Amino acid sequence: MSQKGLSDFFEKYIGAKSIFINKAALQSAYHPQTIPHRDMEIEAIASILAPALKQEKPSNLFIYGKAGCGKTLCLRHISRELEANAARHNIPLKVLYMNCKLKKVADTEYRVIAQLSRELGKAIPPTGLPTDEVYKIFEQAVEADKGILLIVLDEVDQLVKKIGDEILYSLTRINEGLSQSKISLVGISNDMVFLAALDPRVKSSLSEEEIIFPPYNAIQLQEILYQRARLAFSEGAIDHGVIEKCAAYAAREHGDARRCLELLRVAGEIAERANHQRITIDHIDEADEKIERDRLMIILKTQPKQSQAALYSILTISSDKKTTIFTGDVYELYKKICDRIGLRPLTQRRISDIIAELDMLGIINVKVISKGRYGRTREITLSVDQATLPRMRKILEESLSL
């Protein structure tokens, strides 16, 4: 493109009528005015938390539901209202929201407590203090606050899976040392069986109340999409059947509204980039592929070198021969690859874990099988599209400088 052409391009870009008028309405951080199809749940949660407005400690609450079914959205909505009401009537009430999935923020006991303390205005160094010291600081901060404190732990299952349920126990125990304040916990979890695995002591004190969010069905998803699409897109930017298709895609995956909205947004971006005036059903298909592909590539690029080498080993074996792949084969080749690129090879024990991690990420499929006399091992198959294999290999080769 010549310089003149570039200028023209930008001119045209600015002049072109965008199909978006407010893209933010499709992003997950967006808070809509109303939350459709969640009236019952909101009411239930509100009535459980309402005692906080009378300076009584609300019951601890556990909320379950699949990804993207509005748990977080509802809770944030309620806590905002709750805080606003409390402020209006001068009631000392605070809600601390914490997403336990965030790496480097809330994935260890120390960090969770430190982060909570920070939100109460205490400065806590990122490391260096003993954990019980941080607990003490937190307790003092809570006590000094004088009032009801609601702690919302989003995706607690992730937290507990990583560091155990002790932290929940400690948090519930803090109340015992408080006279001026009270803490209530609200846990949000995707995992329905999570509670069963908890220590009985923790379990009984935490699940004083439970609320289950059912997934959205296709019709409900459609309504949500229509509501957001009206805000996000300009008039007539969406073809007939697009919303329906979007909803159907997401309903297939346990009614994930977040994914649904992402699909629509990406489809919009694709349409816009291609200079189309309308989003069509084809754009949805394209968006679905793109989302999946992008996710995979980001995972690939952000893996540590060792995992990349292990994965590269798996990819190589699977393209060389069509037989099933076992841990031993992967490890042998992995060692050679390490040798070639000057990486210190890890032990088989660690590679075994890395393979399990790759399985968790959905890049490969792993099944533990017993081959009788010939031992027990993992049977590994690739769970990605054959078409994306060369691209994956290329990324790994670049990253490992092979």
Added chain:
DNA sequence: GTCAATTCACATGAAAGAGACCACGGTCTAGTG
């Protein structure tokens, strides 16, 4: 042919180490009045 024991090749668990990062308090050093 039947059945229990054996065996393989890892899986899986637990504990502990290495190295990075950080806070804190004490000591040293150089600059300032």
Added chain:
DNA sequence: CTAGACCGTGGTCTCTTTCATGTGAATTGACGA
């Protein structure tokens, strides 16, 4: 005299290694029909 540099100690956190134990079915070998 004091601010800042520097050190040692003690803490967390992540990634690994080391050591130990577990596991499920093909294979083996003894036994009886």
